[in-house]
Amino acid sequence: MQACDVPLLRRFWYCVAPSEKITDKPYGFTLLNEPIALWRDDTGAVRAVKDRCLHRTAKLSLGYVENGNIVCPYHGWAFSGSGQCVKVPQDVEDKPNPFGVPGYHCTEKYNHVWVALEDPIFGIPEIEEFGQPGYRQVIEFCETWSANPLRIIENSFDAAHITFVHKESFGDPDPTIHPFSVDETENGFIVQNDIKVKNAEHMKSALGMEDDETRRRTRNRFYLPFSRVGRICYPNGLENILCTFLAPMDNQRTQFIQWVMRNDSEEDTPAEKVIAFDRQVTIEDRDILASTDLNVPLDRSEGVELHMSSDRPGVLMRKQLRRLIETADAETAA
Template sequence: MPRKKPSNKIVVQNYQCKSKYGYIWVSLDEPLHDIPNFPEAENPLFYQIHEFMEVWNCSGLRILENGLDNSHFSFVHRKTFGLENPAPAPARYEDTDTGFNMYSNVIVNNPGLQKNNLGIESKETTRYMEHNWFIPFGRRMKIQYPNGLIHTIITWATPINERQSLFVQFAFRNDEDCHPNVEDIIAWDRAVTNEDRCVLETTDWNTPLTSNEEFHMASDMPGIKMRRKISAMFSQFDNENRA
């Protein structure tokens, strides 16, 4: 026990923090938005799987724009679920107060381990996908399969410095009655995530926010929308500081 009164010069900086979904969420300043409410967390038909928390050597923007790029499946995920057909699935977008939503139907390979995880025996299946992007580096990806199974992935990339991000991923599923093998589910997501990481850690960490410094194609629209919204957010703060 301390016997002397601490010096007034001893000050510890405190920050706002909340506990939600089994994680501590910290805000270094006044938050722009509250922590998102994921509907699966309140639905008794779903259970949560804690998957990954690790340091990736790339920018958060690279992680998020890759996750919403429908063209990367055939190239990055050739060893897991990517088809050889490189034509990306079309997508529909809607803007939100916290980012945007993206909807698309994607045909994917369904190899051995995933057949067991999904309860689907066909060589191919369809993912009905809903992405919710949260500015700047958060995502909810709801994947629904033809048999009604829903696998929702939550991804957050918190900047550590200019070159590194803390990658956090957890999931929700609605197949608990089928007694799924959670270790196999995590193993599959691990294989998919490793494919992403292998490519992303070769990218330039200094990610431009303008759209004229890199070449783009139609499936890059999510990344372009992210850049526009992040730039608008920075402009908002610049204007407030000048005022």
């Protein structure tokens, strides 16, 4: 499976940018091979339309915002937040009425902007701790990875790689996989486990502990198609909730956005230390994932990849995606 080859994937919400990046100056992004122009209208609401003027295909994201509308830099055609053309300084031959460019679902949540190219199947993933007393948000990354989004999100649920990929950060030398549970939900599943980890000397301050080894309880929730909200509980009472959201840009690139929710304070652990901890971990993952095939088989019968018992979450992801795709294909055929 390559994301841009699956029409169904247009029917999900994707986190595309931190809110602060979207201003009254247009911002360009590519989602599932679709060029998108984002901006804020005169009410401050985020808007998203196809980043191609229907006159001569110039990028609207290179233009400007006027009276809340996005204006093409080439000939001055203006488009509303729904994509309707609202101003043409020149004459248009055989002009349909109304006419414009495709507009997309766009909203803000968790201090980030989300886009769905078509009517979404499910809502935006829930993060119960967001905005709750005692929790803070540390915004970490918004960057491009050269890997399939399914491989990246599978990796977030793969306990077997920790010993080897993360041996310089938190991987325990013992590769034994401890028992874990997997419970399906309407839009994904929840994995719970108890993992022994080491605390590298240069990583301890981000955890607020001095022990060389510890155990951490995790409740890792997968949301279709490529999202994770993973609660990690440490013995000292720290809760570190990793919120990872992947947006397939094309079949070679995935946007990786991540923040954490924590029940400590800036005085306890400065944000820069939290980010530095996860920076090392994500780089370790990124370099390995960039070496993997860009195509991911969804069906075991294809026989191109072997599986271990610890791969159960990843295999279930593939099964759930395949099931949704088959259902959508059947509905289309009917």
